[in-house]
Amino acid sequence: EPVKVGIITTLSGGGAGLGIDVRDGFMLAVKQSGNTDIEVVIEDDQRKPDIAVQLADKMIQSEKVDVMTGIIWSNLAMAVIPSAVAQDKIYLSPNAGPSALAGRGCHPNYFNVAWQNDNLHEAAGAYTNSAGFQNTFILAPNYPAGQDALTGFKRQYQGELAGEIFTKLGQTDYAAEIAQIRASGADSVFFFLPGGMGISFLKQYADSGVDLPVVGPAFSFDQGILQAVGQAAIGVKNTSQWNKDIDNPTNAAFVETFQAEYGRLPSLYASQGFDTANLLLSAMAKADISDRNAFRAALKEADFHSTRGDFEFGNNNHPVQNIYVREVIKEGDVYTNKIIGVALENHVDAYAADCQM
Amino acid sequence: MTLLNVTNIAAFYGATQALFDVSLRIDAGQVLALMGRNGMGKSTTVKTICKMIPVSRGQITFHGQDLQKVPSYKAARLGLGLVPEGRRCFPNLTVEENLIAAARPGHWDFAQVSALFPRLEERRTQGAASLSGGEQQMLSIGRALMTNPKLLILDEATEGLAPLVRQEIWDAIATLKHKTGLSILVVDKSLKELSQIADTAMILERGATAWSGAMGDLTDDITNQYLGV
Amino acid sequence: MSFILFAEQVLNGLQFGVMLFLMSAGLTLVFGVMGLINLAHGSLFMIGAFAAAAVAGLTGSFVLALMAALAAAAAAGALVEVLVIRRLYDRDHLDQVLATFALILIFSEGTRWIFGSFPLFLNIPDYLSGPVTLPGGIQYPLYRLTLIGIGLAVAVGLFLLISRTRLGIQIRAGESDREMIAALGVDISKLYTIVFALGAALAGLAGALVGAIQSVQVGMGEPVLILAFVVIVIGGIGSIKGALIGSILVGLTDTLGGLFMPALFALFMDNSSAATAGSALASMLIYILMAVVLIVKPSGLFGARA
Amino acid sequence: MTRERKINAGLALALLAFPLWAYFANEPFMITLATKVAILALAGVGLNIALGQGGLVSLGHAAFFGIGGYAMGILASHAQTFDPIAEWPFLIEGTKSMPIIWIVAVLTSGLAALLIGALSLRTSGVYFIMITLAFGQMFYYFAISWPTYGGEDGLSIYVRNGFPGLNTLDPIQFFAITFVILMLAMGFAAMLAKSPFGLALNAARQSPQRVETVGMTPYRLRLVAFVISGMITGLAGALFADLNRFVSPTMFSWQTSGEIMVFIIIGGIGRLYGPLVGAALFIALEHILGGLSDYWHIYLGVLLLLIVLFARGGVIGSLAGRGHAHD
């Protein structure tokens, strides 16, 4: 029986790049599979929660989809996922992994193919320890994901905090924060500033003359935005569950075909979209969507070739995976990342224990 | 040579008609006095000539050009210099700036205007808002002259001024007429001064021409009928 | 808090303020002279940044990039004025708000259509990068100092333009009596186009200058636009002086507020919640400032009319 | 009577007929869209009392819309977790009852409108537009950074709140609720316009001096109108939150204020059915254009521009001719 998939993702306005990458990665896998039993509807949420909710209603009520995916942002995820899974739709998250859905709020219909939100931050904390930093300065925007980021970092980090700052969401000028970093006597800086915020911060940081080492999650250093950050990012260490140099055939083929298809290097988000589709395809091969229990079990097995190598779900349907440390380098004219180590091995998120499923 | 020719114009404010078939003519070097009691349409006539309000019927030509077809700034550039009712100096500008704003090349420049109204030279940097009424009037005339007009239009240039100041203004107008041969359309209420300066005259009564002719032909009967109380 | 940190933050506030001034100057000019609310002013900021990034990408020259920003924004401004804005002068503010809101949509999506969804790259030129040491041992990025310099120079230039040149005099005359200045032979619609293009060029310049230290991306203009409105309302609409003082006030409030508010809250809260609460209040601070100014002076600090 | 009346009756019928068609055609999403139109139109009806009748161009009505939304979100989330909102000075429990939520939404947004209005109405013109914007932004930033109720993530309510005797999760029944409320609000707005208060308010917009010289204070008239306006928009906010079963600070953003205003302008300022037409057109465009291209905002922009430039008086104004509305 054919499976109908609804992708709600951000395709216009700020942050559209992420949604486009997820969509392109997903569609690439579907195309490569040659499977004609899968029908995909794609809608643009404009990064607005109310639009996302409506689109979800539309997909469930009108399009009658079986599986949903695509949401990038945690706040949109929180608006859509709980009610979708309650209506017995399967949801495969290609990016957002809010803690509320990982712990007590976990659900058998909800699978996260990317990470729990805290993971990359925790990894950054772990790396900061191993790199020998004792007094780090941490900052993130003042919104839930930002607060989670600092909490996640502190969960692993063992040294002192030279300072802890919440910036304004959408802030573009970090001169004031950089001045505080300069005055704080820190030995390193951890920051989580997704999208344009990270670009601005790094450019300004590089120009400020403060030359403390910088650590962050992959979001600010990924393929889509590195070119805009430019020289300022070189040498920065960041944590990610994926990189284009992870050595396995699936990944190599993915990087190559993605580049051939779309004319650009794949990003983290593209890999997540690609994995999501492959997970779905693997379950379709094993079970019929009309038999929800069998289908869920097939998903849980995660019997597919991931770009990350082996892929495994924990008890809360979130990945148990390695998180790597990457370094920003320049290859020819292109800024990109290279893996330099493993920050956390087979990492299970902190909320898994709370999940009664 | 006919400089300004207004033929059978009508004009409205919203639904109320303010001008009915008004015609007038000014030749080069002439002074025309436009008279009439309050609210009879003198200022309205002036405003239609300067393209501040549209005419609904009739024709206005200046220097042979049909003014109907040009916007107000082009009409001004053809050589219409307006001293509007209520002076309308730019209050946020100084005296000098008021003059500069209007300046176009020609005989009249800041020095010439200062020579005509020495008072303006003294007040050069003062804001127009704080000038006395008479000074504002001088400034408004000076400003119109700075555009080097062919026809100077004075609407109530002596209104509300102390007699002494009035006299100064009249003297200046006389100078303009006799020394520079400027054509002038003058709207005013003081018959005595008008009769000394104007060549032709015209009286408006409720938006229509009541009388027109040479200034010399204006008899006491006529003025009593149309201008008296 | 050390003196150096404080001094650096004051400089930061100043720099932020000066950039805001470039945005607000055009906005206040357009509003003061033409009575037009232009929500699309932020799009001109964005156009400047994109033009600069594109030209810098092609030629590698920062100076050329700045020129391109000025030219592109001015051209876009003039074009929009002639095609759309001109029809709005006699309309009420609501129509202006809606029409210029529509322009934002067109500009933003149009830019995304041309340049794609990913942020663009525009970097500080080498000769302006890195910090310099100021008297008192303050380390401060050279580029930001340059921004302060450029901003203040533009402020002085604009002030001279408006107060000393014939064009400026005519602009101010048009502000108080549009009909009269036309009756004196000044082509008021051309004047308006010039003013609009000038305002646009300043916004474009600000976009390019800021683009080099931030990310050049679609939608970058709107947050600045809101701030610029706050600035001109605080300063008093139509006043260049008000825009400058308002900008610096907003710049300092925002920067120092972000610094002091969490510190203030830390006096009676634990650090983490003080950081949260303090920065929450800090982000509301300029709006509070604006509300207070308007409640005390309903037409802004230097506003003539309401 | 007039042509506008006939158009209005047609519009009300259309709003009723569309979801009924969708119900029988088994297109529940179309009902949801119609519900959204009704709710946003309600917000517009609220703003239109301030804007159309009072001449108060508020760019901060998102504040009331958001307060209504959060009234629902906060009450329902406490009911969801059985965690009282306050225990002192007396016990306040959450609730999942729509009528109670509505009352709270209307009262809190009315209170906020009283405060904001009392301060903002001291200014006028663009300053008023901007100071209302400023208040809206204060709420926006507050909601984003206040972690208790979800901050930027917002609050999710998993099940729609209840209304005695109805199954609110059934799209057509929830639509019926919003439709009735919208019609009541429009009836109220129509009555207001003709009432002595409406007469005075409309006169205060056209000539405040006149109103003063006959012994009334424009400030007070406007303040009352602003409060009524805020209350209705607040109620719309509560319904909107229930429609989505979700609230977030986006409801407070200036774009939300702008959109509500856009509905009114598209439909026709001061026209009773203006907000309905505007909201319907906007949502239809969003729905249809959104399917055409990733860059559909361009088309939306061009369309809006054409409406402002060439359809003066909004859609209703163009259809019905110049009636009782100001430019």
Place this chain on the structure above:
Amino acid sequence: MTDAVLATKGISKSFGALQASLDISIDLRPGEIHALIGPNGAGKSTLIQQIAGGMKPDAGQIFLNGQDITALGTAARAKRGLARTFQISALAMEDTVLQNAVLGALGAQGRPFQVFGTALGKADLRATAEQALDRVGLMDHAKTRTSELSHGQRRQLEVAVALTLNPKAFVMDEPMAGLGTRGSKRLTGFLDSLREQAPILLVEHDMDAVFTLADRISVLVYGQIIATGTVDDIRANADVRRAYLGDDT
């Protein structure tokens, strides 16, 4: 002074350097029409504004029926019985003539916050309004939109709205302005009949009307009253002829 309905005592007002009112004391006695004349910009409208409450005097006091009303706002003065008309018509232009008159009646009634029932359906309001319209002869135009009225009819409507307040004193700023000769004559007759109801402080440039109507005339020049007296006094006053009337009058 004690029997004056309306009086000012030492009113002064300046705009920056401009002295618009200087120590002005005038009064309005029962049953009289007191005309205020003077050149443009002399400060007549400014004085009217201060009396009506639209502008605060820098110094001096204003009394209505012996009570000091200087501190009151426009609306409060209107409630106490001070009715004014504007130099430039201030009416609700989109509303009908009747609605404008009802607005006056509503103000007089003092309960503007009624949201139930229609304004035109309130019998008491409507009666007051129609009566006033009838008196100025506008009843035929009750349903006309005000913006469609001629200039003269608008002036009549202004007076009608003032009448709905059943005022103790009228303050009128150039009611004849823009009326034709016939219109002025009609309004002159009407104002003449109005003085029995309440006295009128009348600012007017139309000397025919002023000389016909006025019991007393005050002449304002550069913010100062230079003369007050009967029509004949004023016509004969040399200062007044010089400052305002001129020699031809």
